[in-house]
Amino acid sequence: MAADVRAIIAALGGVDNVIEIEPCITRLRTEVYDASKVDQGALRAAGVHGVMLAGNVVQVVVGPDADTIASDIEEIMG
């Protein structure tokens, strides 16, 4: 399963919208500033298994590569 890291960031509302990303085995727990900027359809199109939105926390289910994807995202975010 190869999720598109750049597409995930864009679907989360871009680098400036992301406060924190924490990987947990199969998912990314992402805290965002503005949840209305999160595009769930675009996340699914980026190859993720599922998305759950609660308040300003977005859980992006990516499968067992969560650690790698999170560090790739952190690298891009600088």
Next chain:
Amino acid sequence: MTTVLAPVAGTAIGLAAVPDPVFSQAMVGPGSAIDPQREPGQAVAPISGTIVKLRAHAYIVMGDDGRGVLVHLGIDTVQLKGEGFRPLAAEGDRVDAGQPVLFWNPAAVEAGGRSPICPVVALDAAAGAVNGEVRGGVGAGDELFQWS
């Protein structure tokens, strides 16, 4: 065909009963779940293979055929940051099915306000690939389901 063992003793309740949609909706794969006995104990490897991921509260064992089985000890237990969990093996270790991987205390997890239910997931398996699912009382190392 892979025989997947129960990682902990308790009651096999099925994946749909897990209070977390990532697991209950099988977003990462089909499988089962165990409502564990509320006493400190060992969680064991569900299959033989290599521990490709080992976190304080969860692990993935990958068989030589590339099939990975995820064991998650309790729900939202990432928030405990390892408190009450102790590794009995290391990431990268080869393990036999039934070999201890983590020590934990389901009663303490529950006392902290979290569900101690343990999903056991056939990662990225097709929906119909899990069968022969056991329900009811199981011991750690007992057969839980078949991955065809």
